[in-house]
Amino acid sequence: MASGIYQKCKANLMNKEVDLEADTIKVMLLNNSHAFTATHNVKADVVANELANGNGYTTGGATLAGKAVTQAATTKWDATDVEWTDSTLTAYHAVIYDDTTANDDLICSFDFGGAQITSNSTITLQFHADGIISLA
Amino acid sequence: MKFKAKIINGKPVIKAKVEKIKNNRGGYDIVVHLPSLDLISKIGDKNGKRDLSKMQS
Numbered sequence: 001m002a003s004g005i006y007q008k009c010k011a012n013l014m015n016k017e018v019d020l021e022a023d024t025i026k027v028m029l030l031n032n033s034h035a036f037t038a039t040h041n042v043k044a045d046v047v048a049n050e051l052a053n054g055n056g057y058t059t060g061g062a063t064l065a066g067k068a069v070t071q072a073a074t075t076k077w078d079a080t081d082v083e084w085t086d087s088t089l090t091a092y093h094a095v096i097y098d099d100t101t102a103n104d105d106l107i108c109s110f111d112f113g114g115a116q117i118t119s120n121s122t123i124t125l126q127f128h129a130d131g132i133i134s135l136a
Numbered sequence: 137m138k139f140k141a142k143i144i145n146g147k148p149v150i151k152a153k154v155e156k157i158k159n160n161r162g163g164y165d166i167v168v169h170l171p172s173l174d175l176i177s178k179i180g181d182k183n184g185k186r187d188l189s190k191m192q193s
Binding site: 010112118124133 | 152153154159161163164165166167168169170171172173174175176
């Protein structure tokens with residue numbers, strides 16, 4: 001159980017096949033059958049463990065807004081925090097993927113450290129001040 | 137919010153931190169504080185210390 005960046009994302013960055021600011025990037029929630037595997041490439045590799053549609057969650061996940069790359073000694077990629085309001089769900093992981101690429105290439109996966117349960121309430125993913133991804 | 141990585145099999149394992157906030161409907165809202173992910177993995181031994189011999193200029 002861990003969090004990490006998929007190898008596919010690293011290759012896409014080097015091959016200029018992903019634009020973390022301009023592409024449509026989505027984040028989806030997953031159940032406890034998901035495990036971060038760095039060699040997974042596309043959404044189809046993980047989608048079997050996505051939460052079901054309904055109860056405040058829409059399959060495919062939420063679109064990230066406010067995406068920005070900030071150049072600095074530690075360059076970062078960040079976005080606006082995401083929330084699902086009035087939801088009733090149990091989530092263990094979040095996976096971020098590039099919805100613009102033909103096969104929805106994976107970017108990264110976050111482990112919540114256990115079941116996060118909402119009951120007609122809100123779950124918020126608060127991205128770190130150092131960004132979703134940083135590069136020093 | 138600081139994240140301290142556990143070292144498992146010589147690799148840092150980072151997980152989110154979770155905050156539960158009581159809402160006005162008698163339940164709880166959840167805020168999952170996610171860590172920032174390093175694009176370049178740190179080279180470390182089983183204690184998480186960097187092995188400088190593996191770093192190249």
